[in-house]
Amino acid sequence: MQHIISIGDFDRDAIDRLLDHAGQIDKKQFDAHALEGKILAVLFFEPSTRTRLSFESAIARLGGTSVSVGSMEACSMAKGETLADTIRVVSGYADAIVIRHPREGAARLAAEFSTVPVINAGDGAGQHPSQTLLDLYTIRQSMPIDGTDVALIGDLRYGRTAHSLASALSLYDVRLHTLCPTGLELPATLAERLAEKGMEIIAHDSIDEIIGDMDVLYVTRIQRERFPDSASYFNVTSSYRISPELLAGAKDNLIVLHPLPRVDEIDPRVDASPHAKYFEQSHNGVPVRMAMLMQVMQ
Numbered sequence: 108m109q110h111i112i113s114i115g116d117f118d119r120d121a122i123d124r125l126l127d128h129a130g131q132i133d134k135k136q137f138d139a140h141a142l143e144g145k146i147l148a149v150l151f152f153e154p155s156t157r158t159r160l161s162f163e164s165a166i167a168r169l170g171g172t173s174v175s176v177g178s179m180e181a182c183s184m185a186k187g188e189t190l191a192d193t194i195r196v197v198s199g200y201a202d203a204i205v206i207r208h209p210r211e212g213a214a215r216l217a218a219e220f221s222t223v224p225v226i227n228a229g230d231g232a233g234q235h236p237s238q239t240l241l242d243l244y245t246i247r248q249s250m251p252i253d254g255t256d257v258a259l260i261g262d263l264r265y266g267r268t269a270h271s272l273a274s275a276l277s278l279y280d281v282r283l284h285t286l287c288p289t290g291l292e293l294p295a296t297l298a299e300r301l302a303e304k305g306m307e308i309i310a311h312d313s314i315d316e317i318i319g320d321m322d323v324l325y326v327t328r329i330q331r332e333r334f335p336d337s338a339s340y341f342n343v344t345s346s347y348r349i350s351p352e353l354l355a356g357a358k359d360n361l362i363v364l365h366p367l368p369r370v371d372e373i374d375p376r377v378d379a380s381p382h383a384k385y386f387e388q389s390h391n392g393v394p395v396r397m398a399m400l401m402q403v404m405q
């Protein structure tokens with residue numbers, strides 16, 4: 108039984124194989140009955156549009172079905188049931204569980220109590236491995252990952268997509284550039300781990316200085332829901348914005364990615380630019396998650 112809890116569960120070969128498989132699925136080369144009769148339980152205890160719907164779409168396209176719980180209030184956790192008990196019960200109803208939870212470590216805990224594979228769809232400020240796989244897939248559609256300069260922009264402290272992506276990129280020959288409001292730097296333990304793997308991480312104060320050298324801008328939302336109070340959020344909000352004027356100084360083949368939802372980090376005028384890949388990125392969630400489901404459910 109294979110769980111997918113952290114992007115660290117994959118080595119580079121395993122990532123590349125999964126992305127190759129997603130590429131075949133994208134070209135419609137897959138068995139639409141591959142997961143017929145299988146049930147995916149979708150337990151989302153935090154808001155979601157893309158992750159949830161693309162997992163549900165992925166299982167449906169493979170001939171399976173899903174059962175779901177939409178919030179803690181809507182299930183017995185509201186009556187005081189522990190996550191461990193919920194998982195013990197749900198593993199008897201489904202062949203795999205996708206879980207999103209506000210607490211870091213919740214997916215790992217779920218895996219301990221589950222008798223079926225668990226996929227982490229975001230655990231608090233922890234990890235978001237399926238997002239990272241589709242992020243890498245999207246980069247690969249435009250350029251080889253090796254040799255790129257990638258700028259991670261925004262909330263690097265609480266942003267789980269940034270954590271998972273930075274870890275995955277350390278498996279490739281990538282120079283990582285970071286830009287974030289003071290106090291929202293990558294967690295020190297993560298930065299140390301990446302440095303130990305030999306990753307070059309360069310912190311910058313201004314995007315303008317580096318825009319001409321970047322291949323990928325990975326922009327993230329300030330994770331308002333993880334701030335201790337609204338004053339500390341408003342101190343850092345609107346600290347950066349990607350605009351057509353900024354992109355005028357970029358390489359022709361620079362791509363702008365964002366896990367979405369965006370708030371005000373990317374000017375909507377950027378949407379029409381050939382650099383903007385974030386909507387394609389969100390669509391890539393389906394083939395990538397189909398490949399993930401086939402890996403753990405077949």
Ligand code: NCD
Pocket residue numbers: 157158229235238267268327328366367368
């Ligand atoms: C991200 C998340 O939930 O971490 N969203 C997503 O899954 N695409 C990013 C975010 O909420 O900012």
